[in-house]
Amino acid sequence: MASSTPRRAFVEQVMGMPVSIHVRAQSDAGLEDPQVxxxxxxxxxVLxxxxxxxxxWREDSDLMRLRRGDLDPAEAHPWLAEVERLCAEAERRTDGLFSASFDRAATGAAYDPTGLVKGWAVEQAxxxxxxxxxxxxxxxxxxxxLxxxxxxxxxxxxLxxxxxxxxxGEVAATIPLRSGGLATSGTAARGAHIVDPRTGRVIARDGSATVWGPSLLWADVWATALFVDPLAGERALEAxxxxxRSLLL
Structure with a gap:
């Protein structure tokens, strides 16, 4: 579409981050359709x-209640079981470079599916x-x-x-995206927060890994895997x- 195509943005702070929805239509009337x-x-x-x-961060979430033993797994939201299955699949696909379960050097064994939840949630929504x-x-x-x-x-x-x-503030590359997802993992925005599941240690180096393709869920998983180990991650992704596609910076 040309740059003059009518466009509207909707923004909300949800899941601890700004989420914006950008919509284009052939006319202003299309943007004003109540369906939009x-x-x-x-x-x-949904988010x-x-x-x-x-x-x-919420003490009353199903995940935190399960961690404390305050919620019977049989009574938890079925999304938890679905995401747990996807996390296991992500670990298998990435040869262990992405995992929701690992031994943290400081806190011992932990399960944290939130590295997969964002991409999965956006696709559901x-x-x-x-x-x-x-x-x-x-x-x-x-x-x-997405x-x-x-x-x-x-x-x-x-674009x-x-x-x-x-x-x-500098743009290193511009990627055209028509359909599918694009995700970037690194330390520039949030500091050292990505854990190498093989060691349980936080990765402190700079740089980033961007992955794009049919699914945001899997683009996000693979971006994390490639940042954890760029060489092994690229080999696993290609296979x-x-x-x-990926971009390592």
Whole structure:
């Protein structure tokens, strides 16, 4: 679509980060369609519900209640079991470079699925946008993006700038994204927070790994894996997921 295509953005702070939904349509009337506003509110509603289940900052989340033993697993939200299965699959696909279960050097054994939850949650929530005809959309969740289009609509191209991890405010590369997900892992935005599951130690080096392809969930998983071990991660990605591309900085 041309740059003059009508566009609207919706922003909400949810899951501890800013989430923005950008919508394009052929006309202003298309953006004002009540289906657009309804779908956007449904997206944010799903993300708020995900936060209530998986947040590690909310004492009343299902995840934290399970950790404390205050919630019977049989009574927990079924999303927890689904995400646990996906985490196991992610560990298998990445040859152990991504894991939700590892021995932390300081705190001992731990289970933390939140490294997978964001991509998974955005994909679940964005299903509501896929039902709106005549629009193209892009969801930006803390710098990770999922793009697509509504029913019977050709997706437009979103130009995604990848930040230079060593020069604040500088764009190192621009990647066109029409449909699918793009995720970046590194230390520039949040500092040293990524753990190498093989050692349980936080990775303190600079740099970043960006991965894009059909699914935001798997792009996010692979971006983490490539940042943990760029060489082994690239080999595993090429062998397991040829539809994805990567950029290491």
């Amino acid at each position: 506003a309804t779908a956007v509110e449904q997206v944010f509603g 708020r519900r995900v936060d209530s289940v998986f947040s590690t 964005a299903m509501h946008l896929r039902h709106v005809p005549g629009v193209s959309w892009c969801v930006n969740a803390g710098g990770d993006l 793009a697509g289009a509504g029913h019977a609509t050709s997706p437009s191209t979103w 995604v700038g990848v930040q230079d991890p060593r020069e604040a 397991a997921e040829p539809a994805y």
